[in-house]
Amino acid sequence: MRSRLLALTSIACWLFAPGSYAVEDSPVDNAAGTTSSESGQAMTSGVVKKVDKGAGKVTIRHGPIENLGMPKMTMVFRVKDPAMLDRLKEGDKILFVAEKVDGAFTVMSFEAAK
Numbered sequence: 001m002r003s004r005l006l007a008l009t010s011i012a013c014w015l016f017a018p019g020s021y022a023v024e025d026s027p028v029d030n031a032a033g034t035t036s037s038e039s040g041q042a043m044t045s046g047v048v049k050k051v052d053k054g055a056g057k058v059t060i061r062h063g064p065i066e067n068l069g070m071p072k073m074t075m076v077f078r079v080k081d082p083a084m085l086d087r088l089k090e091g092d093k094i095l096f097v098a099e100k101v102d103g104a105f106t107v108m109s110f111e112a113a114k
Contacts, residue, residue: 042066043095045113049074053085058107065098068105078106 046062061074077098079085084107088094094111 009069041097041109043097043111044098046094048088048092048094051088051091053082053086056082056085058085058088060094060096060107062096068098070099075105080105080106080108084110 044062044065046060046089048058049061050059052058057076057078059076061072063072064070078101080101088110093113094110095113097108098105099108100106101108
């Protein structure tokens with residue numbers, strides 16, 4: 001009984017520990033997942049998974065987005081300007097700034113990751 005309780009406690013600690021949610025690791029994450037842009041805004045590292053020009057959206061696997069209080073995950077973003085999608089393709093490693101605009105998570109700017 002005691003060993004069963006210890007095993008369940010260990011599993012619970014692993015499941016509910018910060019950062020233990022099931023998301024893919026980003027190969028471009030730095031220690032904090034962010035860097036600063038020339039404008040001083042925090043930029044988040046990410047990898048483009050899909051570009052949907054028809055919908056004006058891009059799917060990005062990204063590091064933590066501090067200004068949105070978001071952990072690393074893969075999610076769909078709108079873009080500030082649909083022309084931005086012409087400069088993105090699947091597999092691109094980028095640094096980007098995202099904000100919540102009219103209730104939608106939106107990529108405001110991006111640049112190629114170095």
